[in-house]
Amino acid sequence: MDRPGNFSEKTKRAVAARSGWHCSFAECGRLTVGPSEEAPDASANIGEAAHICAASPGGRRYDPKMTHEQRSDINNAMWLCVLHARLIDRDEATFSVENLHTMKEAHEASCARAISSGSGVAFGSGLFAIGPNIVCTGVFTRIEATQWTLQLTHFLSGDIHQVASYISEFGDASADHKYILSNELGDGRILSAPPSLIKDATGISLLCPVESNFPRSDVQKIGSSLAISAETNDLYLDERGSIARVSGLDYLPQLIRQNLSIQVGESVFDPSFGMRIFEYFSEYSGSPWLALLFKLDMVRQASIPFFNTYQEQRNTPLRCVTRVHSFEILASAPTDNRLPIHVDCEIKGLGRWKKEMSIYMPTAEQMEERKKILAVRPPSFARKKT
Template sequence: MHLAMRAGFRCSMRGCGVLTIGPSDESAESVNSIGVASHIHAAAPGGRRYDQDMTAGARRDIRNGIWLCASHSVEIDRDEARYTPDALRGMKSDHERQIADELNSGRGFLRGSDLVAIGPDIVVFGELLGTSGREWSIRIDHFVQGDIRTLIDFIEGFQKRDPFDSYLIVNALGDGRQLASEPAWRRVGKSMELTCAVKDSFPREDARDLEATAATGPTNDFLIEGGDIATVSGVNSLPQRIKQMLSLLQGESPSNPKAGSRIKEYLDDFGDSPWLERWFKLDVIRLTCVPYHDRIFDKVYSLVPSVRYVEEVQVLPGERDGGWQKVRFRLGVEGVGP
């Protein structure tokens, strides 16, 4: 029962979240349940992901369980290669954090909603309704930054806008697109529906092919090896590249003032609020998916290379060291995977 309660009686499978319990017409006290307490490591030899080194107590422990709907409990047992123990533990942890966030923030019936950005000055709470070719539809529940007038100004001034500031970012998707033309909106009941023509996803460079760059230490100082500046390349250079771009404030570079992040701005505005991670994620997605035109070298590239989607951004509590804030990322990387 505690496993189900920690999951909010919802399926822990990413992208599902279906409610697994509700009233039955059998009697005034009856309930219907489609939830299943599934094992991460099987309880007996021959089962999926069985670990012979586990004790019997560890197999029965709540930490070896994940709450799923009936359909997804079958799916994880039919695809052991995809649903590894680490993948299931990560899924369970993410789901429980989302449930805790919902409980603390009072999102209630807006559970499927998250932050959506339309350019740099409009952020709404809404949901991706669907896509059709290069057309994306967004439901807007309410404005978090900007308002309907800001949206109309964005639409009317679209043709004069810098393409780097013309984008649609969907936090729940962990991805976004550059806009191909001005959006259109209409009122639907108490919400608004936004229709956006988008460009194709900007191609990402295989992380294994990233060129060598100067290696830096914890405070972004160059590392010296044998009297020379050390270098790092390929996948090993990606964490450093992410750190450097997020540490560069937008407007800080005289030659490329639009490059850089808004992380510091969000840290100042939202501090320890439960919204902070959502804003961080929104900006990391922007830096990965919106192509940047470097006018110095006349080159277009992604400011954070090789990242195809941003699954999670977790600000580590109590981990700030001087001017540095520690953040954990879960990313989808070109040429590597999750």
């Protein structure tokens, strides 16, 4: 069991990613992770998430006013190589709380510039998702009609062992968990068979057998819905006094806004449906990775079909979106549960389409309340196996 104040594995991965897997100590910048020669699924890690304020009494820079949650929060974590993780705990006078926060902020700002410019090996590589629990950086080495091959570099979520487990348990996974997503392509594919891991002198590669691109609908054939006001998020009346409806191209902004506003874990009909915006915002707020992760999740909504157990059909949630070019976040935090964004997509039957909109993002308290509701949801809402 983890001791109070210790960092979770998720927090450790997030702080490592925010630092670009390089030591955050001033003028160090040493790469802290890479492939190991021990086994194809092994990696060498010389980095660790160090506490800025100690986790327990007696440690360097311990602050008794902090709660256990604050001590284990990512804001109290700093990614360092082993050498500098030990060094900061030997000299509290030199390495004060303020000094360490300044180092961390400067290093993460440098990483942000590198990601924005595409400079550096780690930052120039693409972002991929393999199933729902693995997000990593890497580069394409080959793209064929029936197979994508990529070389893995670093993990934001999961690790090489989880990749190996995903491969071995592929046959038992649900249909909508068998996919690969690429930020570089702005698209994704259903995996037709388990991926294969290969290690050679150049690193670790993943061979992914893929199906053909899932067919999308023409924007004029995406159907219709009751119109929802983008300002009030409520129904409104048309010029005839009836409840307004939208269809086709007029329905597109609402369709995208509604789908991007549903969080994984919110739906009483299927808790696995939706976006991971709340989760990613909690871990990567203020980091350039945030918009990249949002884009990757929108790619999933655009390219991976979801089986609707009530309509008995498979379709991509965004239906007519064939490619996601970019996803921009226009504010540092939501206001009144609304986060302004800008999306740039390719739409079947239309072409390039850009739009600013505000999407719903719940608070931590609202998500907890939703979990309680889902815990007692009627059995008839349980998800069917596909």
